Amino acid sequence: MTLKSHRLFFAAALLLSTAAPLQAQPFRTPPTFDRWSVNCGNSGxxxxxxxxxxxxxxxxxxxxxxxxxxxxxxxxxxxxxxxxxxxxxxxxxxxxxxxxxxxxxxxxxxxxxxxxxxxxxxxxxxxxxxxxxxxxxxxxxxxxxxxxxxxxxxxxxxxxxxxxxxxxRSALKWIDQRQLRSGTVSALVTPGDEPAQDAPHAVPVLSPETLPPSVLSVWDANRFCSDIDPAIFASLDAVAAPLEDKSTLYLLPCGAPTAYNTPYVAIFATADGKARQMYVARMTEDGPIASDLIYNAKWFPVQKQVHGFFKGSGLGECGIWDRWVWTGSNFVLTEEASRQTCDGTDVPLSGWTTTWPAVASKD
Structure with missing residues (x-):
């Protein structure tokens, strides 16, 4: 194993976690209410x-x-x-x-x-x-x-x-709760007397030209990230998420999307103008690896989580799903699930096999 391989393996190991965060976890997929479905974009x-x-x-x-x-x-x-x-x-x-x-x-x-x-x-x-x-x-x-x-x-x-x-009513109540509007004058289903406040959010990034120079430099130097039509970039829910200490997490599309997968990169920018690309852990049969791409990235501002979902088919009944939690300096992998069989059977993510944390054998 080369020195570079050792470093990547060590970095991936640092990005793993078996401890569950204290906050309630978002579901792998949003709930449904009778015929109604709900969801949120990365901006909130x-x-x-x-x-x-x-x-x-x-x-x-x-x-x-x-x-x-x-x-x-x-x-x-x-x-x-x-x-x-x-x-x-x-x-x-x-x-x-x-x-x-x-x-x-x-x-x-x-x-x-x-x-x-x-x-x-x-x-x-x-x-x-x-x-x-x-x-x-x-x-x-x-x-x-x-x-x-x-x-x-x-x-x-x-x-x-x-x-x-x-x-x-249940769908709109879910939106009230997700946007922390319940009990405020702006709630649709559960209004109260509290004043309305901005919901947890990230700032939409509609064009690479609006990025700070240091962030743009990291994004432009990575793979073929800048090989994307500006109109397509604007439609892919890129965001700048405010973090503690006036730092910012950028989730930006990297290159043109395929039929059912859009690759993203995560870039961390500090208040002093410096920026660096973030790596996330993924599990393989041989152990953890560090990856620079997050597919179909979803940002959860309250829990400070990113979910990734690499689809093996257009139906999305197979592939790999990951949950990464922000620690203040890196993302740690707290959950991964996969389904290898692409057979056209609509199996929800909640029914996929959890591959991390590893389940101990009963034998």
Whole structure:
């Protein structure tokens, strides 16, 4: 073994931990509530979504909330239907019309509504519901109702999609809790008298040109990190996460993403302007190794954790998942799970075999 190999192995060993952090751990995957799923971006923007398909037509409804204290919820409706320009989209809850929007008018106002950084729309034609009273009324009705009826103006007859609302309240409560809004005047489900505060967050990095020179130098010198289209970079949820002692952790995409994996690098910058790349531990059959890439990185600002998920297929039923916890100077690997069989069976991450910490044999 060479001296360099010894150093890498020793570094990887230092980045391992068998001790569980004191804070509650985020799940390997976000929970679901009936038909609703929830998630958050690296910046702290969170959303709840429900997808309903009726024969060839589908509708996706998303309620999105940014991390800022005064950020109002946004509602986005997306469909694969071809809509008539002179038609109207009608939204009703439990048989009572909440609002109706001419398609032409909706298309006209879309450019005036700014999506939170890190939001990635799904395919199809998407519409932001007008912000303000229209969105407030719709969210309020969805929180108390059972069925949202979406009537879409299509070429022949209107297409009607029934969206179940069971799980809406739980999904938005999860967002309140994740953004630490519960008990404040800004909470959607569990409001209180406490003043609204910014949710735990990281600052979106939309362009490498905005990086400090020392961070840009480290990023540009690594592999082929800078070989990425600026528009793609802006869509990949790169962030600058504030840490203690006025230091900052940067999670930046490194090179162009593949079909289902995006590589990231972690760069640590101190208040005096210095920067260095961070390495993380990974487990192999022969022991730990130090890696400079984190795939599909997810940042959790409250727990100061990064999760990585290297997908072995587009379905994501196989691959390697890791949890790294920030210690103040490095990341330590506290959990790793893997599934080697790419067989098309949808197996949730919670059911994958834990490969670190190692499970003692019963023999």
């Amino acid at each position: 923007m969170c959303y709840g979504s429900v997808f309903v398909r009726d024969q060839a037509t589908w509708v996706d409804i998303r309620i999105i909330r940014d991390w800022r204290a005064d950020a109002a919820p946004l509602v986005r409706l997306t469909t694969n239907s071809v809509l008539t320009a002179e038609g109207t989209i009608s939204l009703s809850v439990d048989g009572n019309e909440v609002d109706a929007f001419p398609v032409a008018q909706l298309r006209e106002i879309q450019s005036t509504i700014v999506a939170p950084p890190g939001f990635r729309p799904v395919g199809g034609e998407g519409f932001w519901i007008p912000v303000g009273p229209a969105t407030e009324a719709l969210v309020g009705a969805m929180l108390t109702g059972d069925v949202l009826t979406v009537e879409l103006p299509t070429e022949t007859n209107p297409t009607i999609i029934k969206v179940p609302l069971q799980g809406t």
